[in-house]
Amino acid sequence: MPSKIVVNPSLLRQLGPPESAEFCVVTNPEFFDSVEIVRAGGYADYVKRSFAGGDFGEFLNTMVPERAHVLVMAPGLFFESPRQDAVGSQRKLLAMACNSTPTDHAALEHFMRCIEGTDPDAQGDFSERFFKAAENGDHLEYRDARYDTVAVLRHFDRDLVWNQQAGPVEWGEQQIVPAGEISVLPIDITEFDESLSLPLDGEIVIQGYPILHSGTPSFSRRDQARIHRALWGLTEDAVKARVTAGAITGLEAMGPNAKPVVDMLEAMFEIDSRYRTVWEIGHAVNTTHEILPGNHAMNEVYGGTEGCLHWGLGLTPYTQYHLDIISPGTTVSNDKGEALIGVVGEVAPVRLHV
Amino acid sequence: MPYIVVRPDLHTQFGQRMPRFCLVVDEGNPFGLSLAPSSEYAECSTIPLRRGESLTDLLDRAPHDADLLVVCPQSFTSSPTNSHIGLDRRLSVVPCASTPVTPDQLSYFLRVCEETDHDALQESCDRILQALNLSEQLHLSDARHGASAVLETWHDYEWNQQAGLIGGGEQQIAPAGELSAVPAEITRFDSSAYLRLSGQLAVHGAVIVHRGEGDSHLKSARLYQELAMLARETLLLDLEAGLVTAVRPAGPEAKPAADALEQMFATDEHYRLVWEFGLGLNTAIRPVEGNCGLNEMYGGTEGILHIGLGLTPTTRFALTFLCTGTTVRGGDEVLAAPARRTLSRRRSAGCGCDEAIRR
Helix, strand or coil: CCCCEEECHHHCHHHCCCCCCEEEEEECHHHHCCEEECCCCCCCCEEEEECCCCCHHHHHHHHCCCCEEEEEECCCCCCCCCCHHHHCCCEEEEEECCCCCCCCHHHHHHHHHHHHHCCHHHHHHHHHHHHHHHHHCCCEEEEECCCCEEEEECCCCCCCEEEEECCCCCCCCEEEECCCEEEEECCCCCCCCCCCCCCEEEEEEECCEEEEEECCCCCCHHHHHHHHHHHHHHHCCCEEEEEECCEEEEEEECCHHHHHHHHHHHHHHHHCHHHHEEEEEEEECECCCCECCCCCHHHHHECCCCCEEEEEECCCCCCCEEEEEEECCCEEEECCCCEEECCCCCCCCCCECC | CCCEEECHHHCHHHCCCCCEEEEEEECCCCCCEEECCCCCCCEEEEEEECCCCCHHHHHHHCCCCEEEEEECCCCCCCCCCHHHHCCCEEEEEECCCCCCCCHHHHHHHHHHHHHCCHHHHHHHHHHHHHHHHHCCEEEEEECCCCEEEEEECCCCCEEEEECCCCCCCCEEECCCCEEEEECCCCCCCCCCCCCCEEEEEEEECCEEEECCCCCCHHHHHHHHHHHHHHHCCCEEEEEECCEEEEEEECCHHHHHHHHHHHHHHHHCHHHHEEEEEEEECECCCCCCCCCCHHHHHECCCCCEEEEEECCCCCCCCEEEEEECCCEEEECCEEEECCCCCCCEEEECCCCCCCHHHCC
16 A cells, blocks of 8 residues: 655645635656545645546646645646646646656656745745856856856857746746756747757767656657657766757767667667757756656756756657756856856755655 | 737835736727736736726726836826825836837836846936936046037936836836936926037937827838938037037938938927937847837946937927947946847756757
8 A cells, every 4th residue: 555645735835825815736647545634734625636637727626626726736637737828817726747758656746845944935035046146147158067068058149039937936826846946948838949949169078867758749659658768877977068049059979878778869869950059058956856867857857966967859749749858967057157956066066856 | 829928026126015906908908918817916817907097087986005017018107196096006117108009018128127127227217317316517528529518417308217116106017127317397498498419429229210299100110211321320510519510421321311311400409409318228138120119228238328309299200319339437336338149048948959949
């Protein structure tokens, strides 16, 4: 009999005070009985709802209390964020990012602890300092001191979109959790455009923890697992990549465990050349997070102690997968030497859940 | 219906809160404004402003001991007197009827209200007022276009501050963030009064064409279309004793806007009078596209100059021109300057690559 997945709303600081709201956990039928809500935090009531798929906005309208803080943990389905009018001005919604990678009972338990550990105010402050330093510089430098590499992002060359997924959740808002990331992409992605890319040039080092996300395109879990296994060598050895105008133009394995990684990346590039584009740079700021080894989307916000960088290749549903590689060896600073992520010359510490 | 959330707790213009919060909306609430729960107020309510009703009349039936936020895009709201507001009420008014406003724009500017640092705005005003006290003149310059002008400050202008915390009996626009001077009483056009403003001014940036009460957005829309290019192009205005004596396009592309302004002057000479000298101070604003009056408080990173021509109902329209390339100095103090570069930053439910949040 699996242990309970305990949800304690009084530990979810990102939600703020209940103001007479109910606390509602929405989960899949197979986890329904496992979820145990601690009746703490001063809510009007504590309820569970079972969601087996379908239009989530409709589900909110009909099945979820009108004034509520809602936590959604619904792995195994493609979960689409509800529109704002379905959330309503009387709700706050947290949705666990457990759909793009296989998520089992143990993973839900672990990441619940990570969500509880999130300090939204600290993340908000980190974000303010990040943007201040980013705006103070003419360009940003992504370095890995171990390999003496640098890539430059000329972030004012064009209007890039900086998404801040960090801080408290206000009434009417939703947040994918665990939170703690500032991501930059070449455009507000509603329509894919192959000609777009980040103004990034130089050499980057991909080394750390890969996450292979699925999306709406058809895929097989076995393939996803197999590809992820082939990339796991990144936990041991690095791949150096040459980047030209935001696309990878060369790969070099920096150790024997990186050779299968290079082979797999080259195969992905061969099947879909769009995997070469570094679509996203993720600046993770969740400094209380612990990495759960394996292919877990919720690891993405891992922020070391001073922030941690991840590279993003591919973009679902255009490419079949999206690949994030948490790379603690990469630091980010502006051209004036002000640090944005990590400490220049150092590798971010890695907290692994064992 | 899609709705716009109003979060009372995040409207910090009220400072120490009254026990009640009232959201005043147009009758029928066509913009779907919806109140979020509050921990700062004991009681929150929504009151419709009846068609044709004035704010003064509404105040007669609105609760006391209250902070009122007025968001009525379909109603012209004239200012009630301080005594009518009463010491136990504060009024914050989003001035959104003189220009068309879309739900997205209104939602955006309400978000700006939530993000506005009112202490910082008060500090900016204090610094500017001190500079005004110490400097007989303000120097305006746009180095790129070689334009320079002087405003003589020690004259009987009416200075209006829309910044800082709202006290009992007071009212303020929202989003806040403006310090402006008019040559006479702010709501009464007096063509014998004028700002001592002379030289050459470069107009570049958002343009706002305010309609008068009773007029439709249609006519102002046409005029706006002719002037909108000033977001990219520049006009140079020759000024003498607060009057525009000549209009010159800085480049051939700006000629249609110059012609449109000359046409305005030919229709009504009152438009030549620079009625308002304004400093936009709200650094949380990024101007939205289109004819939107709420752009007026745009403060760049260190303040942005804007001028006003005309005043309704004396003139049919009132025009606001931002001068985003102009630096304003009072002694050693910089009161406005071209904005430093900023990044497009947005609060997001998830990572930009997350398919689940993209639609």
